[in-house]
Amino acid sequence: MRWVKANDAFRRDILERLRCDGPLTSRDLPDTAAVPWRSSGWNNNRNVPMMLECMVLRGEVSTAGRRGRDRLWDLATRIYPDDAVIPAGEALRLRNERRLRALGIARARGPECPVEPNDVGEASEPAVVDGVKGAWRVDPALLGQPFRGRAALLSPLDRLVYDRKRTTELFQFDYQLEMFKPAAKRRWGYFALPILYGDRLVGKVDATAERKAGVLQVNAIHMDMPFTKTMTSAVHREIKELARWLDLELALPA
Amino acid sequence: MSVHELSRTEARRVAVRAQLLGSPKPTGLLDVVRHLTLLQSDLTAAIAPNADLVAWSRLGSAYSPAELSDAIESCTLIELHGMIRPCEDLALYRADMAEWQGFDEVPDWRQALCDGSRPMTRSVATSSSG
Numbered sequence: 001m002r003w004v005k006a007n008d009a010f011r012r013d014i015l016e017r018l019r020c021d022g023p024l025t026s027r028d029l030p031d032t033a034a035v036p037w038r039s040s041g042w043n044n045n046r047n048v049p050m051m052l053e054c055m056v057l058r059g060e061v062s063t064a065g066r067r068g069r070d071r072l073w074d075l076a077t078r079i080y081p082d083d084a085v086i087p088a089g090e091a092l093r094l095r096n097e098r099r100l101r102a103l104g105i106a107r108a109r110g111p112e113c114p115v116e117p118n119d120v121g122e123a124s125e126p127a128v129v130d131g132v133k134g135a136w137r138v139d140p141a142l143l144g145q146p147f148r149g150r151a152a153l154l155s156p157l158d159r160l161v162y163d164r165k166r167t168t169e170l171f172q173f174d175y176q177l178e179m180f181k182p183a184a185k186r187r188w189g190y191f192a193l194p195i196l197y198g199d200r201l202v203g204k205v206d207a208t209a210e211r212k213a214g215v216l217q218v219n220a221i222h223m224d225m226p227f228t229k230t231m232t233s234a235v236h237r238e239i240k241e242l243a244r245w246l247d248l249e250l251a252l253p254a
Numbered sequence: 255m256s257v258h259e260l261s262r263t264e265a266r267r268v269a270v271r272a273q274l275l276g277s278p279k280p281t282g283l284l285d286v287v288r289h290l291t292l293l294q295s296d297l298t299a300a301i302a303p304n305a306d307l308v309a310w311s312r313l314g315s316a317y318s319p320a321e322l323s324d325a326i327e328s329c330t331l332i333e334l335h336g337m338i339r340p341c342e343d344l345a346l347y348r349a350d351m352a353e354w355q356g357f358d359e360v361p362d363w364r365q366a367l368c369d370g371s372r373p374m375t376r377s378v379a380t381s382s383s384g
Contacts, residue, residue: 001356049368059351065327088349104272114363127258148277155307177379191300199266245315
């Protein structure tokens with residue numbers, strides 16, 4: 001990469017500093033960039049973070065835990081286990097298999113995603129789903145097993161719902177993370193939590209942890225379908241449990 | 255190889271169980287992360303940081319965020335490009351790292367990762383279902 005090549009001394013300075021004093025936060029690292037990273041925003045201090053990102057991609061540097069909220073960095077050789085490197089083709093195959101095991105059912109190919117794909121290549125075995133177009137891959141170990149469900153409140157970024165297309169196709173659940181939408185345009189809330197009940201996604205909880213007030217403020221419980229008494233109890237139990245785990249009082253909608 | 259035919263219900267149950275959201279709950283943070291392969295690191299404070307919220311939704315209130323920070327501090331779990339992964343899985347990424355030649359154009363989301371503006375969160379927020 002041209003920018004990394006042009007800043008080879010900068011890269012070596014970072015390696016040397018980490019070698020001597022790692023782990024360090026990015027603020028502790030010298031900005032000796034010969035060619036600065038062009039900045040389009042108000043923040044001009046991008047040289048060190050961008051070089052670190054490149055050095056992670058090159059396998060030279062790794063995150064090394066945190067100090068408070070600050071991420072620490074160190075030489076990759078100190079952080080990554082000494083295991084033999086798995087060749088690229090085999091590694092891709094293994095990543096796809098592992099991802100399918102975590103997703104259960106997924107498309108072989110999908111739109112490109114930053115960092116972590118939603119698709120799984122030709123992992124495991126082919127499947128079709130009645131009423132849904134196209135082919136899937138499935139982990140056969142999960143087929144023909146008894147199912148016992150529960151009620152759960154999910155993060156908006158939960159991997160069960162991360163692939164929004166799969167969420168619509170299999171769960172027929174309409175959902176979007178609305179934190180970047182203007183408040184007036186939100187249907188469910190800033191950070192609405194999808195509600196899982198058994199094998200269905202049945203609604204969303206709009207809540208905020210108001211830490212200064214010591215309260216989990218539940219603004220609304222959106223129901224995508226009528227809730228039975230059993231469902232309502234189970235969902236309320238989960239919300240109570242969330243408040244308890246957060247060490248907050250619970251304030252339900254009026 | 256014959257093609258498995260699933261009903262939508264069966265497909266949903268496969269997805270739910272794969273994500274460790276069936277009953278009974280799993281126990282053990284490391285086992286959960288090894289199975290899920292990752293916890294996305296997002297520090298939005300509306301409820302709790304994503305990694306903690308996902309862990310709680312699987313493990314219940316027995317889970318303490320201190321367990322996750324301990325695992326990160328000891329490098330049992332390692333954050334790579336915003337994803338917290340088991341350290342042994344880094345072996346699955348190192349060949350690509352050794353071959354990395356760079357980009358001609360750095361994708362916007364890659365730049366955003368560097369200045370902490372949560373590109374993965376933005377990307378999923380704007381992804382459409384259709």
